[in-house]
Amino acid sequence: MHGTDRRPEAIPAFAGSRIDRVDHVRTNPDLLAASFADPAARLLLLDGLEPVERDGHLVLEPLAPDARVDDHVLLGIDPAERPIFARLVTDLGPGLLPTARSRSIADLVPADEVALYGTARSLVHWHARHRFCSVCGAGTVPVKAGWSRKCGDCGAEHFPRTDPVVIMLAEHRGRVLMGRQHGWPEGRYSALAGFVEPGETIEEAVAREMFEEAGVLVHSVRYVMSQPWPFPSSLMIACIAQADDDTLTLDATEIDHAFWCDAQGVRAALAEEEGAPFIAPPPMAVARHLLAHWLADVAPADASA
């Protein structure tokens, strides 16, 4: 609701939420009960973890008459002043990995609904995988409108995870490093990426991952943008860093191939031109926006995403 990017067409998928997360309602049982009893309240329908779309929108239904608030997470209040809930499930079924349906949702519904779906997916997934206390092994129950879980035995409180991931371009004399993992569609290349670990800054994580995966030493890391990525619950932190040397030493277990690509090649890839040196990541991926950002910086006149 209070997003800061004023160019919604420029934001990556799953960003651009217009929901008010109403933290004060989560922690107030009376306000929460009133929201759940509100005739305007709606359930965001999910099929396991998959989105359900109809006529270009996510499906929102009235809450069932026998629904219990404790089985739901309050996602927030939408721009139409409707409290929006998602139902918690105990069994995710086989659907832990994103399907074509969840990956294509960004093409089917407006950006703020994509963001709503992403939030719901991350939370429903987290609850289903945290039914037991990691401290003592006893059962946990949802509290605070589904924004945490509490152990019924030792009392430990557990909060939803958000795992920071760095995704970055190394830049060297007007070219950027494009890499591909094993098993990706033929020709597809993207920015390198990896989880931020305890005890390191974003900048240190960028440098470590770039060295581990490609043998490239980088410095002068520049933050570009971020994206929530609900598979299951990452925060993608997109950066550009400077390399002093273009020698590659690839980690063969992680990286299938990598190469330095100039602005012309990146532009051709983003424009999906025939003969482009690689197939760019799809618009839902922050890596595509990162490439467009880099291109706009190095060749402003011709930039396109």
Place this chain on the structure above:
Amino acid sequence: MHGTDRRPEAIPAFAGSRIDRVDHVRTNPDLLAASFADPAARLLLLDGLEPVERDGHLVLEPLAPDARVDDHVLLGIDPAERPIFARLVTDLGPGLLPTARSRSIADLVPADEVALYGTARSLVHWHARHRFCSVCGAGTVPVKAGWSRKCGDCGAEHFPRTDPVVIMLAEHRGRVLMGRQHGWPEGRYSALAGFVEPGETIEEAVAREMFEEAGVLVHSVRYVMSQPWPFPSSLMIACIAQADDDTLTLDATEIDHAFWCDAQGVRAALAEEEGAPFIAPPPMAVARHLLAHWLADVAPADASA
């Protein structure tokens, strides 16, 4: 080891690690065993979660003859080519909250040792609080040199948490918003902060927290720097955002008081001048560096941290 900041005096505490995390050793049992058997290998001594300092350095000891690799986490290889381990514990005792000792370690040992301690503290804490599987409640055991835990029953793999937190200054006509929480030392003010939630970008989290805690709508969020914060395992993401209006509506449960402070006031606070409008956060806090960064931007000539 591959950190990018070339002005170590300018980095916040717990950043500046010089350890090589050797991901390829973690996942290779033979290389891990060789590291553990290396006569140069050292144990980073901890007292519960607290640091142990002697003569201006952390205490590193040879591994005990009967030590088992499975009871340790491999922090990495230090600049002297020594594999550095920390011992996992099952009982943290009462010491979950940082004491004066852990908070003062940044004044006692070199920056890279502070970073090493922070990494160890986060990991030892995480292991002790994740002895059971959150999916099924069965016991878990450390794997991958202590960089994950695996459930002995359902096989789920669990990774150390790193919780992104936004910490930010709102800026309005040459002034920034300083706030204090209940119970802080008298006169102490800092930047506002809060956890990034699933489904939001860094920029959206900044805007949400600023609106929740102070009623201030912000836009044009600018990333400044980041810091690992090992109490227990956060990634502090420091930003500056623009406010169009300086009206405050404080969340009384979170915020005791807040006010807009001009550059002169911030400069006086950082210089610890008598009559300064507030007491600045200590050098170990990224908030102090954020204030110094803002000051250097708005009044370059007089900036000081």
